[in-house]
Amino acid sequence: MELLFLLAVLCYMLSSAWYFAFLFFQKKRLRQTGCCLLAAGFGLQTLEIAVAFARCGHIPAGNLHETLAICAWALVGAFLVFQYRYRVNILGIYAAPMAALILVASAHLPRATASRPDLFKSFWLVVHIITIFLGDAALALACGVGILYLLQENAIKRKNPGFFFRRLPSLDRLDTTGHACIVTGFTLLTIGIITGMIYARAVWGHFWTWDPKEVWSAVTWVFYAALLHERLAVGWRGRRAAIMAIVGFAVLLFTFLGVNFLLQGHHGQFMKPKQ
Template sequence: MEPLFIIAVIAYLISCACYFGYLFFQKPVLQRIALGLMLTAFALHTAFLIASGIRAGNFPVNNLRETLSVTAWAIAAVYLGFTYVYKLKILGIYAAPLITLTLVAAYKMPAPVFEDPKLFKSWWLATHIVTIFLGNAAFALACGVGILYLLQEKAIKQKRRGFFFSRLPSLDLLDTTGYACIVVGFSMVTIGLITGVVYAKVIWGRFWSWDPKEVWSAITWLFYAALLHERLAVGWRGRRAAIMAIIGFGVMLFTFFGVNFLLQGHHGTFTAM
């Protein structure tokens, strides 16, 4: 792997350690260091992906190694964006380990050459991939926020100042952030699916082919559409919304990994949906 990638992984790893240090010791300087390292790692990671794309002549998702790398990059991008907007500093204890583990998994993966790299040379496909990955990253963060919500709710119900009570933000902030993650994720995935069916028409001559990845992508989209509808129409908030966000992330993971490894289709392992 290139030095840029290795340095980025190390920076993500140290950032992860600093976030956990912040969780336990509640020293603001640790959070600032962790965020600075995350920004540095993200910049290096972005440079690595750009260099890989230029070298390959297409978007760098030609195999599972590259796909996992882009997945980690998308999580970092969405996390940094939400940290800036919602100031949810503690979310780093979820995002940083997830990014690091994903990149370590990418490092361990072989790098086979995809049989037809010309398939990747399309602006429609590039838009499809970028929006899908950013949407899935937002769903991943919604899951993390849901976990934090359940931990804080449990701490409050115990009516004593436990470990998480003083370290996690209010339930209202967690609920609002989780909802925002799902709205952003749903919007991005919707754009990704639309561009995906257009690209399918261009390449295969049809919008829909009942490929397993297409079917499960539609199921994932419908799940989050139902979650948003129930929140707006029925008022699903709090614990129920947090649990559904966690379940939705499980459905998304099956669409990403399970379909690729357990079911046969023409998508292969290079794209999330």
């Protein structure tokens, strides 16, 4: 278990190094290796999660350590899918170090599991957790693509095509990829919120209780819904869409982490260690 975790961290770190080398030297071999390392780390993590699942009988998301690990796993999974589909190779310099950082951070967190494992035994919860994390990961990638877009657009607007101009894909490709990330993320987020509500109904008897986590999830959802709507209605694209993707991700981060630390909510029940 521990070994799988360490190997995954190592894979992600090496992959980051290779992707950075690719950024500088632009050799095909470098990014291929980076991508393979990332895929290897993803495989190791999948194995680790599967083992944990088999051992305790529920999805291992009982403390922040496990949750963050799933976060990194989802991020890498989403990256591999989008990389396969949209070929924005350079996004590896965002996804790989981020996954490595999340895993390293998770290693330093306490590993005591939640006090009430009975809460975890539900089909809806499994769907809820997986969709929410994959959705979050897609939106995290949208933020990364947004950053790349701003770098590239800045290079073109300033009429000083330098380092990034050569290394980043075209604005159009970045915009399309970012949009695809947001559509995917938003869809998964919607499914995640609905399954979460069904689960809440089963456990607490209410679909919606105006718990801070719920409220902030709703805020995040509305934010992305507005972003997608504006794109369809008046063609919000390019720079503004990129900035919004970054802001949206900040809101999302607050919903995910900020609410747990700053505000109380019933998600706290899952995170509370055993007394």
